[in-house]
Amino acid sequence: MKIPFSPPYIDASVVDEVVDTLRSGWITTGPKTKELEEEIRKFCRAGQVLCVNSWTSGAILMLRWLGVKPGDEVIVPAYTYSATALAVLHAGATPVMVDSGEDFNISVAAVEKALSPRTKAVLPVDIAGFPCDYDALMDLVKTPRARGMFKAGSPVQGLLGRVLVLSDSAHSLGAYYRQGCRTGNETDVSVFSLHAVKNVTTAEGGAICLNLPEPFDNEAVYKELRMCSLNCQTKDAFTKSKAGGWRYDITGLGMKINMADVNAAIGLAQMRQYDRLLSERKRVFAAYDKAFSACPWAICPPSAKDGKETSCHIYALRVKDFTEEQRDRMIEKIGEREVAVNVHFIPMPMLSFFKGLGYKMEDYPQAYRNYRAEISLPVYPQLTQEQTGFVIETVIAAYEEVKAETR
Numbered sequence: 001m002k003i004p005f006s007p008p009y010i011d012a013s014v015v016d017e018v019v020d021t022l023r024s025g026w027i028t029t030g031p032k033t034k035e036l037e038e039e040i041r042k043f044c045r046a047g048q049v050l051c052v053n054s055w056t057s058g059a060i061l062m063l064r065w066l067g068v069k070p071g072d073e074v075i076v077p078a079y080t081y082s083a084t085a086l087a088v089l090h091a092g093a094t095p096v097m098v099d100s101g102e103d104f105n106i107s108v109a110a111v112e113k114a115l116s117p118r119t120k121a122v123l124p125v126d127i128a129g130f131p132c133d134y135d136a137l138m139d140l141v142k143t144p145r146a147r148g149m150f151k152a153g154s155p156v157q158g159l160l161g162r163v164l165v166l167s168d169s170a171h172s173l174g175a176y177y178r179q180g181c182r183t184g185n186e187t188d189v190s191v192f193s194l195h196a197v198k199n200v201t202t203a204e205g206g207a208i209c210l211n212l213p214e215p216f217d218n219e220a221v222y223k224e225l226r227m228c229s230l231n232c233q234t235k236d237a238f239t240k241s242k243a244g245g246w247r248y249d250i251t252g253l254g255m256k257i258n259m260a261d262v263n264a265a266i267g268l269a270q271m272r273q274y275d276r277l278l279s280e281r282k283r284v285f286a287a288y289d290k291a292f293s294a295c296p297w298a299i300c301p302p303s304a305k306d307g308k309e310t311s312c313h314i315y316a317l318r319v320k321d322f323t324e325e326q327r328d329r330m331i332e333k334i335g336e337r338e339v340a341v342n343v344h345f346i347p348m349p350m351l352s353f354f355k356g357l358g359y360k361m362e363d364y365p366q367a368y369r370n371y372r373a374e375i376s377l378p379v380y381p382q383l384t385q386e387q388t389g390f391v392i393e394t395v396i397a398a399y400e401e402v403k404a405e406t407r
């Protein structure tokens with residue numbers, strides 16, 4: 001039984017929505033992108049939502065808006081997908097990596113230790129779709145100690161008067177931060193990824209949620225950022241295409257990272273049925289939880305705690321006491337049975353580029369322990385009960401085999 005890791009959810013409604021866009025005569029940024037922004041905004045009750053062409057470009061845009069400069073520091077977890085730190089580097093600042101907790105997410109205590117007068121932002125990551133401790137992070141950046149240390153280096157930083165919390169919510173669209181409250185409205189800024197492997201996709205894409213405090217006007221910031229995502233051109237192509245709308249100005253050095261309507265159409269059709277898609281993901285996640293909580297060797301990933309609830313993006317299973325080599329052997333054996341699994345994530349200090357920059361894995365012991373015995377199992381709405389059962393069987397058999405080899 002061949003089981004892929006994360007195929008996109010493409011049904012007739014998705015195809016119809018894309019075809020509708022193709023036939024409409026307008027395929028780049030326009031009405032469908034606006035509609036998708038509105039769907040996401042209502043879904044997570046965010047102040048404003050701007051769609052762009054990736055999580056990465058959205059994060060760079062927000063860090064540039066914040067006005068980070070060389071020498072400025074942005075705190076990120078060592079345990080995440082590299083885009084989190086690469087965005088910081090692209091924006092010209094230095095990523096300061098910190099360790100994680102046993103729940104995979106950034107350690108707030110480690111963030112507190114890493115704060116310096118150069119810190120301009122913190123980028124917590126909702127690993128696998130389980131929200132970080134936002135209350136603790138938002139409280140931390142508002143403490144007298146953190147505020148006292150903060151040095152504003154741009155007009156936006158001056159208005160904020162403290163470190164910005166920009167959450168990497170690439171995985172967590174649909175997760176609950178507390179009862180009735182979804183991710184996307186808790187931190188100053190959250191960015192969702194709409195990449196092909198994420199819960200909701202536009203093939204490539206990102207959604208920036210703005211929940212900036214007073215004195216910021218989120219609607220005004222939305223308009224400014226939207227223009228920045230279109231080369232800082234005062235008129236978008238949609239407006240300019242209308243008769244008499246030819247004249248425009250360029251007001252600054254922007255980026256060209258807008259989302260096209262033909263992409264937005266995919267996500268729009270998915271958002272309209274996302275509640276159902278989420279419950280299908282939950283079904284798969286719960287089947288894994290039931291099976292693996294009965295295995296004394298398995299550590300199940302966090303799913304629900306203190307009102308938080310995962311978006312079931314990834315099932316991050318861990319094997320107690322396995323070494324990295326044993327975990328790799330287990331993945332090999334699972335692969336032989338044609339079940340695609342993954343590892344989320346190889347901590348950044350283990351990757352050549354970051355090693356070259358001087359980051360050292362020894363500095364992040366919990367991130368290493370999380371990585372060492374982690375295997376991500378496939379979770380998506382299309383997985384049938386039979387397929388889910390086959391994944392469970394395969395994983396258990398692979399564990400037994402590797403265990404027997406090393407006895």
Ligand SMILES: *Cc1c(COP(=O)(O)O)cnc(C)c1O
Nearest residue numbers: 054055056081083170193195205
């Ligand atoms: C996928 C992912 C990103 C990057 O998303 P893109 O839309 O591909 O730029 C960033 N952070 C995390 C944690 C991710 O998993």
